[in-house]
Structures are given as C-alpha cells and as structure tokens.
Amino acid sequence: MSAIPVGGKIPVTIISGYLGSGKTTLLNQILNEQHGKRIAVIVNEFGEISIDGQLIVHEDDEQLIEFNNGCLCCTVRNDLVDTIDKLVERAGELDAIMIETTGLADPAPVASTFFVSDEVREKTKLDAFIAVIDVVNIAKHLEESVEAQEQVAFADILLVNKTDLATEEQTVAVEKQIRQLNPLASIYRGVGGSANLDQLIGVNAFQLQSKLEIDPKFLEDHEHEHDAAISSVVLREDRPIDMNRFMSWMGPLLQERGDELLRTKGVFNAHGFDERVLFQSVRMLTTMSRLDPWATDSERRSELVVIGRNLDFPALRADFERCVAR
Numbered sequence: 001m002s003a004i005p006v007g008g009k010i011p012v013t014i015i016s017g018y019l020g021s022g023k024t025t026l027l028n029q030i031l032n033e034q035h036g037k038r039i040a041v042i043v044n045e046f047g048e049i050s051i052d053g054q055l056i057v058h059e060d061d062e063q064l065i066e067f068n069n070g071c072l073c074c075t076v077r078n079d080l081v082d083t084i085d086k087l088v089e090r091a092g093e094l095d096a097i098m099i100e101t102t103g104l105a106d107p108a109p110v111a112s113t114f115f116v117s118d119e120v121r122e123k124t125k126l127d128a129f130i131a132v133i134d135v136v137n138i139a140k141h142l143e144e145s146v147e148a149q150e151q152v153a154f155a156d157i158l159l160v161n162k163t164d165l166a167t168e169e170q171t172v173a174v175e176k177q178i179r180q181l182n183p184l185a186s187i188y189r190g191v192g193g194s195a196n197l198d199q200l201i202g203v204n205a206f207q208l209q210s211k212l213e214i215d216p217k218f219l220e221d222h223e224h225e226h227d228a229a230i231s232s233v234v235l236r237e238d239r240p241i242d243m244n245r246f247m248s249w250m251g252p253l254l255q256e257r258g259d260e261l262l263r264t265k266g267v268f269n270a271h272g273f274d275e276r277v278l279f280q281s282v283r284m285l286t287t288m289s290r291l292d293p294w295a296t297d298s299e300r301r302s303e304l305v306v307i308g309r310n311l312d313f314p315a316l317r318a319d320f321e322r323c324v325a326r
C-alpha cells in the first residue's frame, strides 16, 4: 500500500454502504494490511449491541471506538464530534482514522462533522468517502432506500463488492446504474477482503467543492429521519443453541421474508462447539463460521441482531427460544 499522505493532518476514510454490503470485511482487510500504521477505528452499528466490535481485528481498546444503538448521522452525531475532538489531541500518534458507518447512514452529516470545528478542520483531512456496493442486492437497495441512493451519489469511490456472486453482465449493469447516480466517482471492483487498497486509501479524493455542488447545504445542520419502518431487535439466550434447529427456522424464514429481514448477525453459544460461532445473513444469503474458542472465564451466551422492516419482536423471540438445545 502506498504511504498515507499525512502533511500534518490525520487522513480520514469514511466507509459507507448499505446493510451487509461488506464494510466490516473491507475494514478488516485495511487493518490486516496496514502493519505498523496506527489507525483509530470508529464503528457505528444500528443495533443495540456491537457484533462488528467483536469481529474487527484490533490491537488495543483505545484503537477501536464503538457507537451502538443510534446513527452517526443523527442521534450519536455529537458523540462523534466529541470523539474526533479527543482523537485530534492525539494527532502525533495517529496515522489515520477509519469510520465505518451504519448501513442506514445518511452520508452528508457524517462527512460534514469534519468541517464543524476549526480544530478538527485544521488537524484532519477527509481522504475519501467510500461506498461499498453489494452487487447482488444494490438494485433493491436503491429502489427501497433513500439512504442507499445518497451513499452512492455522495461517494468519491464506489467499490463494487461481492463480484464473485454475480455474472460479468450483472456487474456491468450495476456499474452502469451507479454511474448514472454518480458521474464522477471512481468505480472499482472487489471481492471481500481482496480490494486494491492503493485505490482506496491515501488517495486524496474528497473534494469539498464538488460536495457543495451536489448539496449546497452540505455544511449546514442536517435533520435526518430514518425509514421508521426499519428497526432492530437483539435476541439473547444463555442456554446453548442447537444450530441445526436454528437453521431449520432461519433458512425458510429468510427465503420467505428476506425482503423484510434485511440483515442478521450474531455470535452463538452453539451446542457441541467450543468456539464462538458466527452467523450472518444479508437478505436470503447466509454464512456461518467458527471464531475463536470461548475464554474459560467468559459467560457463554448467544446474541443475534436482526434488522428489518415490520419485525414481529415477540414472535422472533419465541421462535429463537425454540432453538435452545434439549
């Protein structure tokens, strides 16, 4: 990777993209490949608990700052401002700041945070606003979500991800569609964890003037309301979960209601496993993998975040409880 141009200012990369597009995967790639660089990572999740915090490779707790249960673009924006203020005090020690927004974030207020205070403006430089695009689902995201449209329109770099799951024709069609929404951004392709980081970091791609041309009110305070029909619930269980039973419930549920159950992710205390088990879904696509073993002194429990439209919380809780191993 090319050297990050510091020039006295800490470069900031904002990673956006709709739910489940591959933001955390990209962030982990950056952290893995950035040996020797001191990067502060700010992660914002829509749900009440952070699963990403458990999945992001980080060396110490000071390096990873998490905001849960609120969105950087609205409810926890002041927290972001305070955090950036504190981070710039450590300017000498930091090589870069990476921010992963929630999949539902409106991009403009997150980016404009870097222009609100003189000190932040003096000590940081927005390097690029990246939107990660889920090539399989972006057409639906754009159809259903204003935020998804804004993320694409606002980005300096559009990273078309999950190209391993699409044909060449599908990928070209997506590139055409996003090009119509954003004529200026660089468009690159990627498969989770193997993006060309030279194209994404240290690129000096963010131009305030062009953002002001798109949105003349970019630097003003934004009132932002999320799609009220989208909510999240955390399903918790201390008893071990029978993963076969869980999949027999979740598999058909996602097939039937994948357009409403937009995203799930959770770490499981799975019956018969010594390791923590990670389950994720993005609409109908699911993945399951083993993480590291449970620490001997840790409390084993399962926590699954479900994000979607028209969620029936009591029914989800009751069905989840039926997955307890007997």
Ligand SMILES: Nc1nc2c(ncn2[C@@H]2O[C@H](COP(=O)(O)OP(=O)(O)OP(=O)(O)O)[C@@H](O)[C@H]2O)c(=O)[nH]1
Binding pocket: 017, 018, 019, 020, 021, 022, 023, 024, 025, 026, 052, 102, 103, 161, 162, 163, 164, 165, 190, 191, 192, 193, 263, 265, 280, 281, 282, 287
């Ligand atoms: N096949 C395939 N799967 C991918 C790729 N990139 C990410 N994934 C998978 O897609 C799922 C979501 O990836 P994440 O990186 O967690 O997505 P995210 O954008 O951080 O998700 P949220 O923070 O919940 O919005 C995970 O199961 C990843 O393993 C890819 O290029 N190809």
